Amino acid sequence: MPIHSKRGETLSHSPIRVLMPFAQATKAKGNHVYHLNIGQPDIPTPLEALEAIRKNNETIIQYGPSEGLPSLREKVANYYESLDCKISSNDVFVTTGASEAIIFALFACCDEFDEVIIPEPFYANYLGFAHTSSIKIEPVPSSLEEEFALPSVIKFEELITSKTKAILLCNPGNPTGCLYSKEELTELIKLVKKYDLYLIVDEVYREFCYDEDFTSVLSFPDVNENVIVIDSISKVFSACGARIGFLVTRNVEIQKVVEKYAQLRLCPPYYGQKLAEVCYDYALEYIQAAKAEYAIRREVLYKGLSAIEGVKCYLPKAAFYNMTALPVEDANHFCKWLLTDFTYDQKTVMLAPGSGFYMHKVYGLNQVRIAYILNQHDLEQATYCLKLALDQYRNL
Secondary structure, X not given: OOOOOHHHXXXXXXXXXXXXXXXXXXXXXXXXXXXXXXXXXXXXXXXXXXXXXXXXXXXXXXXOOOOOOHHHHHHHHHHHHOOOOOOOHHHEEEEOHHHHHHHHHHHHHOOOOOEEEEEEOOOHHXXXXXXXXXXXXXXXXXXXXXXXXXXXXXXXHHHOOOOEEEEEEEOXXXXXXXXXXXXXXXXXXXXXXXXXXXXXXXXXXXXXXXXXXXXXHHHOOXXXXXXXXXXXXXXXXXXXXXXXXXXXXXXXXXXXXXXXHHHHOOOOOHHHHHHHHHHHHOHXXXXXXHHHHHHHHHHHHHHHHHOOOOOEOOOOOEOOEEEEEOOOOOHHHXXXXXXXXXOEOOEEEXXXXXXXXXXXXXXXXXEEEEEOOOOHHHHHHHHHHHHHHHHHHHOO
C-alpha cells in the first residue's frame, strides 16, 4: 500500500481534542461530561446576529473577495479605534478563523527552517502550524510558580540567531490566562526593532481582562513594519463555528504576500462574515455582559480548585483559562482515566492535558488546562467531581 507522509506521522495530536473518542464513549453509556477541555463558551452568540442570518435571502452564495467583505473590514477597522489603534480597512484581512490568520502570518514572515520564539506554555496549535510550515519554535520557559509571567527580554534575546524571524505571543494568554503589560510589550518592541524581527501577537482574548487594562501592540507608534495581530470573533462573540478571524497589519509588503495566500483559498466563509458584521454592531453591550459573567466564573473555578488538596493554581488575569498543577505524576493518564474509569452520579470531567502546550513535554506532565466556559452551577459541579476523582485516583 502507499506510504503516508512523514510530516503527517510526526504531527502531534491536539491535547484539546485527543481524548474526544473516550468522551464520546462515556456519553454513549449515558454519562454526562463537563467539558472544561476546550474554549467553547456556553454564552449565546448575539441574538441579533443569528436573526440576521435567518433572514438572509440570498439566492446564490457567491465567491467573495479573497481579503474579505469590504463592509466587514470597515467595521473591524472602526472597532480598533476603541483600542486606540489607527488602522484602515486595507490593513484588515478576513480569514477562516484565527487559525488561518496564524498560518498566513507564519507563511508570510518565515521561510523553511526559520525560527520563531514563543513563551512556553503556548497555544498547542502553534506547534502544529509551525510543524506544517517547517518552522522551528524556540520556546522561552515561564512557570506556574510565577503565574506564567512574561520572561525577561534578556531571555528572549539569548535565543535570537541569524535564523530568527519573529516573536509570537498570545496576549491575553492561552493556555495561561496571563496578561502582558504595556511596559513589557514596550521592551519587546524595542527588541524586535533592534533585531529587525516581526512581532506576531494573537489578541483574540483581549476583551476579557479582569484586573488590568489591555494594550494592543497596534497602539504603539512606529511599529508598522514589525507588528502583525491575529484576531477572531470565536471567543469574544461566542461564535467559534462561524470560522471568522482576522490578520491585521500595516506592513504593506506583508499585506501583498498575505493577499496571495488568501487568493489560494479563494475567500472566507460568507455566512460567517455576515454574522460577524452584525456582532460588531452590538459589540459594546454584548462584550460587557460576557466579561462580567467570565469574571464570576473565574472566581468560582479558583475557589473550587483552591479547596482541593494538592492542587496548585492561581487567579488568572485574563481570558478564560487556568493552567493548573494536579497531585498526579501523569496528567495525560489521569485525564484519560477520568473518561474511561471514573463517574460520580453518572458525571465526569474532561480536561486538556498540560504537556501538549509545551515544546518540552516534561514541564507540563502534572498540569492541565481548565477552561471556565460553563455556567456557575456546572463549574461548581465539575470541580466537586474533580475533587472526588483525585481522591479516588490517589488510592489506585
